[in-house]
Amino acid sequence: MRFASPCRSEGCAQWTGTACGIIQRVLDHIDRLPDPPRLAETLPPCTIRQRCRWFSDRGRPACVACDLVVTDQAAAGS
Numbered sequence: 001m002r003f004a005s006p007c008r009s010e011g012c013a014q015w016t017g018t019a020c021g022i023i024q025r026v027l028d029h030i031d032r033l034p035d036p037p038r039l040a041e042t043l044p045p046c047t048i049r050q051r052c053r054w055f056s057d058r059g060r061p062a063c064v065a066c067d068l069v070v071t072d073q074a075a076a077g078s
């Protein structure tokens, strides 16, 4: 599960000094899957892409990883 609150960068234990360490670990895991998911031609709809740390750090591959993460938008009213 990931949270959509603003990235704390240096204030977070997952910060590598230049990027989010979580998305790197998730992408490394995906690379080891026997049949890794592929990015569709079009990016999935996303309400936080403009401020997403993962997207900022890794671009489109982050959105493939994000699709594997539990998302609960109940609090956002959707």
Ligand code: SF4
Residues within 6 Å of the ligand: 044, 045, 046, 047, 048, 049, 050, 052, 053, 054, 055, 062, 063, 064, 066, 067
């Ligand atoms: S990784 Fe992509 S789909 Fe996931 S929150 Fe960031 S911009 Fe949205």
